[in-house]
Amino acid sequence: MKRRKLDVAAMPGRTARGLDERFNGATPLRKLLNKVFPDHWSFLLGEIALFSFIILLITGVFLTFFYEPAMTEVIYNGSYAPLRGTPMSAAYASSLNISFDVRGGLIMRQMHHWSALLFMAAIVVHMMRIFFTGAFRKPRETNWIIGSLLFWVGFLAGFTGYSLPDDGLSGTGLRIASAIMLSIPVIGTWVTSAIFDGEFPGTIIISRFFIAHVLLIPALLVALISVHVGLVFTQKHTQWPGPGRTNNNVVGERMFPRYIIKQGGFFMVIFGVIALMGGLFQINPIWYFGPYEAWVVSAASQPDWYVMFLDGSTRLMPAWEIHIPIGDGYVIPPLFWPTVVLPGILVGLAVMYPFLEARKTKDYRSHNLLQRPRDNPSRTGVGAMALTFYIVLTLSGANDVIADKFHISLNAMTWAGRIGLLILPPLAYYITHRICLGLQQHDREVLAHGVETGIIRRLPDGRFVEVHQPLSSGHEELEYAGWVVPKKMNRLGALGPAIRGFFYPIEKPAEAPVSPGHPPVEPLPEREKIGSGDQRS
Ligand code: HEM
Numbered sequence: 270m271k272r273r274k275l276d277v278a279a280m281p282g283r284t285a286r287g288l289d290e291r292f293n294g295a296t297p298l299r300k301l302l303n304k305v306f307p308d309h310w311s312f313l314l315g316e317i318a319l320f321s322f323i324i325l326l327i328t329g330v331f332l333t334f335f336y337e338p339a340m341t342e343v344i345y346n347g348s349y350a351p352l353r354g355t356p357m358s359a360a361y362a363s364s365l366n367i368s369f370d371v372r373g374g375l376i377m378r379q380m381h382h383w384s385a386l387l388f389m390a391a392i393v394v395h396m397m398r399i400f401f402t403g404a405f406r407k408p409r410e411t412n413w414i415i416g417s418l419l420f421w422v423g424f425l426a427g428f429t430g431y432s433l434p435d436d437g438l439s440g441t442g443l444r445i446a447s448a449i450m451l452s453i454p455v456i457g458t459w460v461t462s463a464i465f466d467g468e469f470p471g472t473i474i475i476s477r478f479f480i481a482h483v484l485l486i487p488a489l490l491v492a493l494i495s496v497h498v499g500l501v502f503t504q505k506h507t508q509w510p511g512p513g514r515t516n517n518n519v520v521g522e523r524m525f526p527r528y529i530i531k532q533g534g535f536f537m538v539i540f541g542v543i544a545l546m547g548g549l550f551q552i553n554p555i556w557y558f559g560p561y562e563a564w565v566v567s568a569a570s571q572p573d574w575y576v577m578f579l580d581g582s583t584r585l586m587p588a589w590e591i592h593i594p595i596g597d598g599y600v601i602p603p604l605f606w607p608t609v610v611l612p613g614i615l616v617g618l619a620v621m622y623p624f625l626e627a628r629k630t631k632d633y634r635s636h637n638l639l640q641r642p643r644d645n646p647s648r649t650g651v652g653a654m655a656l657t658f659y660i661v662l663t664l665s666g667a668n669d670v671i672a673d674k675f676h677i678s679l680n681a682m683t684w685a686g687r688i689g690l691l692i693l694p695p696l697a698y699y700i701t702h703r704i705c706l707g708l709q710q711h712d713r714e715v716l717a718h719g720v721e722t723g724i725i726r727r728l729p730d731g732r733f734v735e736v737h738q739p740l741s742s743g744h745e746e747l748e749y750a751g752w753v754v755p756k757k758m759n760r761l762g763a764l765g766p767a768i769r770g771f772f773y774p775i776e777k778p779a780e781a782p783v784s785p786g787h788p789p790v791e792p793l794p795e796r797e798k799i800g801s802g803d804q805r806s
């Protein structure tokens with residue numbers, strides 16, 4: 270019998286054809302691989318969040334092999350001599366073992382913790398980019414809401430993870446959480462005893478938090494992130510205005526091969542940075558804190574950075590108890606307002622913002638082109654105000670450390686925080702609004718008089734003038750939320766092209782693929798005012 274010769278070169282093609290005949294994948298796959306993505310550094314922030322989440326999953330699974338989620342008391346007998354012979358929970362002992370006795374355990378713990386910090390930081394900065402560029406506007410309000418939920422689910426992931434090692438800091442955090450739950454009127458006691466299975470700390474909270482941390486919360490995050498990124502695919506990404514870019518198309522790179530290779534490389538970079546941090550920089554050295562004992566909590570016990578604003582709001586809240594004379598009398602403790610009501614308001618405001626802005630500006634159209642922060646001074650001012658509010662609260666979360674290091678009275682710090690929280694946000698709004706208007710005026714001046722050259726000329730009559738270089742005809746004008754903006758904005762010397770490209774990518778890449786992207790939207794009326802984009806308002 271004659272055997273057929275094995276044609277290695279034809280194998281990939283044959284396999285692909287075989288797979289397509291069975292699963293009909295070629296058409297959808299071609300569509301996916303040909304998808305065009307706009308390119309800008311600020312679009313990488315969401316990716317940093319995504320990649321650090323993947324690293325959290327990988328390192329978290331490793332930790333799960335060695336971590337013991339139990340509060341049964343054991344006597345520590347591992348390698349860390351100062352704690353040998355100390356009674357502690359099995360959870361704390363296993364975390365110490367991961368740090369000292371499991372091969373590669375410490376770097377994995379530290380990578381897990383650093384990536385958690387990076388994950389939350391990336392989420393917050395990504396959220397700021399979405400806000401300040403107006404990417405949350407119609408049709409992307411749903412993704413903004415899903416994003417806002419992602420922040421809080423990430424917050425819970427971080428908090429439950431921080432509690433797992435069951436060291437002194439974990440216990441302090443859990444104690445505060447139980448106090449917050451207890452402060453909720455009517456249901457507080459029930460909620461607390463249901464979660465802790467009786468009085469704090471009980472014997473079950475660590476195993477419950479473990480299930481939440483390694484199963485429920487990651488599952489929720491995976492589901493929400495899938496819908497979030499799925500929506501970015503179906504709604505298509507926004508882009509900065511530029512030559513050839515309109516509200517109805519997408520200009521950028523195809524998914525395959527360039528975009529996918531770039532993303533793969535970027536993932537490696539993020540992984541490498543986190544591995545370096547996990548290997549070189551100590552984080553959460555739980556062996557210094559000892560097992561949790563309520564009476565050894567010290568000053569300078571700090572949560573991770575993204576929880577500090579709530580710590581700050583608790584510290585700034587005056588000790589106002591509200592007594593309600595029902596039955597034997599009822600008390601609402603002051604803790605309830607800064608830790609339950611305030612986050613509730615913050616979530617509500619964030620979720621509502623796209624709709625509030627659309628209502629205020631009466632702009633209900635779809636927007637696929639981004640705005641620069643200066644183009645919408647009111648929004649940028651509101652963002653600066655919110656950011657200042659968070660920064661004052663976060664700094665107040667460390668007010669004991671600041672008071673101690675700078676020899677300031679802690680009471681003075683508390684009062685500075687209270688006054689700062691009321692005065693600084695409106696001030697930030699005012700200053701930011703003015704800066705935006707100033708920048709707009711500058712743009713207009715460049716448009717009218719050209720670019721400053723720095724060359725001073727003396728005229729025959731003795732006057733000095735600065736020579737302005739008119740914008741050349743090659744500098745197309747771009748439609749920008751109704752305003753006409755010159756392509757060349759600032760004279761930045763030799764750094765100019767680099768910096769301009771970084772902040773304001775107006776060059777069309779050679780042979781950039783253009784896809785018909787978005788469904789047609791109503792055209793922008795010429796020079797229409799959007800929001801308070803009018804500098805004379
Ligand atoms: C786990 C957290 C998150 C992950 C992994 C994530 C991931 C991403 C990715 C990969 C993109 C596309 C690339 C980009 O524009 O950066 C994106 C876009 C987007 N994200 Fe997120 N994100 C997260 C949280 C948030 C939050 C907190 C918000 C806002 C509250 C948000 C709102 C949006 C919106 C509106 C878009 C569409 C932007 C556009 O088309 O210009 N995301 N997200």
Ligand code: HEM
Pocket residue numbers: 322325326328329330332333336363364367378381382385388423426427429430431432433434482483484487490552553
């Ligand atoms: C967004 C997701 C996650 C965040 C923000 C997060 C955050 C954290 C943090 C801050 C810690 C404390 C680390 C330390 O001891 O210094 C921790 C511990 C831990 N995490 Fe996660 N984590 C996440 C996902 C996961 C996943 C998916 C798993 C497993 C499947 C996991 C398993 C663990 C385990 C076993 C510990 C205890 C390790 C120890 O003893 O230190 N985590 N997590």
